[in-house]
Amino acid sequence: MPVETWLTFVLGIMIIGSVVALELKDILSAIIAIGIVGLGVSVAFLFLQAPDLAIVQFLFEIFAIIILIKAFIKKDYHVETPSRINLYLSGITVIILVVIFIFSIPIFKSLPVFGEPLMTTSQYYLDNGAAETGAANLVSSIILDYRAYDTLGEVTVLFTAILGALTVLRIKSRTKMEKR
Amino acid sequence: MTIYLMCFILFLVGFYGVITKRDLVKIILSLAIMGYSTNLFLIIFAYRTGAHYPILEKGTSVTAMVDPLPQALVLTSIVIELGITALLVALAVRLYGKYKTFDITKIRRLLG
Amino acid sequence: MKSHDGMTLIVKTVTRLSVWLIILYGLYIILHGHLTPGGGFGGGVVIALAFLNVLLAFGHKFTGEWLKIPLLEKLESGSTLLFMLVGLLGIFYAGSFLANYIIKGSLYHLFSAGTIPLLNIIIGVKVAMSLFLVVWVMAAFKIEEEEEQ
Numbered sequence: 325m326p327v328e329t330w331l332t333f334v335l336g337i338m339i340i341g342s343v344v345a346l347e348l349k350d351i352l353s354a355i356i357a358i359g360i361v362g363l364g365v366s367v368a369f370l371f372l373q374a375p376d377l378a379i380v381q382f383l384f385e386i387f388a389i390i391i392l393i394k395a396f397i398k399k400d401y402h403v404e405t406p407s408r409i410n411l412y413l414s415g416i417t418v419i420i421l422v423v424i425f426i427f428s429i430p431i432f433k434s435l436p437v438f439g440e441p442l443m444t445t446s447q448y449y450l451d452n453g454a455a456e457t458g459a460a461n462l463v464s465s466i467i468l469d470y471r472a473y474d475t476l477g478e479v480t481v482l483f484t485a486i487l488g489a490l491t492v493l494r495i496k497s498r499t500k501m502e503k504r
Numbered sequence: 505m506t507i508y509l510m511c512f513i514l515f516l517v518g519f520y521g522v523i524t525k526r527d528l529v530k531i532i533l534s535l536a537i538m539g540y541s542t543n544l545f546l547i548i549f550a551y552r553t554g555a556h557y558p559i560l561e562k563g564t565s566v567t568a569m570v571d572p573l574p575q576a577l578v579l580t581s582i583v584i585e586l587g588i589t590a591l592l593v594a595l596a597v598r599l600y601g602k603y604k605t606f607d608i609t610k611i612r613r614l615l616g
Numbered sequence: 617m618k619s620h621d622g623m624t625l626i627v628k629t630v631t632r633l634s635v636w637l638i639i640l641y642g643l644y645i646i647l648h649g650h651l652t653p654g655g656g657f658g659g660g661v662v663i664a665l666a667f668l669n670v671l672l673a674f675g676h677k678f679t680g681e682w683l684k685i686p687l688l689e690k691l692e693s694g695s696t697l698l699f700m701l702v703g704l705l706g707i708f709y710a711g712s713f714l715a716n717y718i719i720k721g722s723l724y725h726l727f728s729a730g731t732i733p734l735l736n737i738i739i740g741v742k743v744a745m746s747l748f749l750v751v752w753v754m755a756a757f758k759i760e761e762e763e764e765q
Binding site: 327328335339346351354361365369373375377380381395396414418421428436437438439440445449453460461462463471474475478481482485488492493 | 550560
Binding site: 375376379380383386387394459464475480489494 | 645649650651652653654655657658661662664665668692693695696699700703713714716720721722723724728729730731732735736739742743746747749750751753754755756757
């Protein structure tokens, strides 16, 4: 079977999984349904010839699920049933999103066809990457040699995000220490 | 073409969740869905029909390879996405500790 | 038995046997990042998951003594500095920031590709430490909350 058929199948499962995750009342089931979407992305990366990304996406998905379950599982979780006005508002939102979808079809038509990318800069990396950097994994040669400055920025963003999370969660112990 | 549109539908589902849902957990999940669809779209854009993955192997010579540049960009974007998810989860847990609810319509005192 | 004291004896024994194998696999992924799929990001998460396994099986207190959390925090912030240091050395040796100034070696060998394996190791340490610390702080926050009630 061609790749398009498989991708359509996987994407269909992912759309169903995301709708289920958003509409379920139970929080554990919703998080597990998000797991379907993330692992579907991993499978799609494998079909699209990106084993590097498939490994990383798989591991990060597992880690994200563990974080979400560990953070939210024992909380008593009750959200009121939405009132009638909220239902109308959701209906209007769906209609607006469908309109956006219909108007965006010409934009997607103007993009290059699936399976024929532009490959202007990338062809240079493919031709000279192994000789210039000595790495057999060309993705890794781009991340850490040609575009290492990009990766430095990414490391800084990760550092800042994690620092934010640590700071937010540690306020309590700091106030406690001041009291003593 | 069909695949591009399905990817966009996935993005719109996440967008719908961010706009209409009222509890923080569902909003975090919707942001995760938007991130997945964006990453997937970039990689779908990079695919070349019948091409090989961009990793050289000993003893084999491959002529056609898929575009490695979007793969490198998405690899970093996945990591940042997890960092942001962790930050959002930390904020949600703190808010729950203060207000005992995830419902954003009840977290009014945040306004000041 | 409180929830943060760890799990049963069976889980603890299996964890004691398997955690080093998981860490070994993570190191393999990091060190072979320039030859095979993987690299610093993937391997770092594997190591973070191994630590998380210990945290879930043995509980909060034991993991804090085994892993020395202040050391992990220093490693976490120090790895960003190391990344910049490797980049700055590129200015002196090759003329541009983050240039690949170590000898390239021959293709398909473990010791090849100049600075790429070095940066892979730094990124692996960074990702592993930061992701584990988030879960660690989250668990500590939960315990504090329980104690207050």
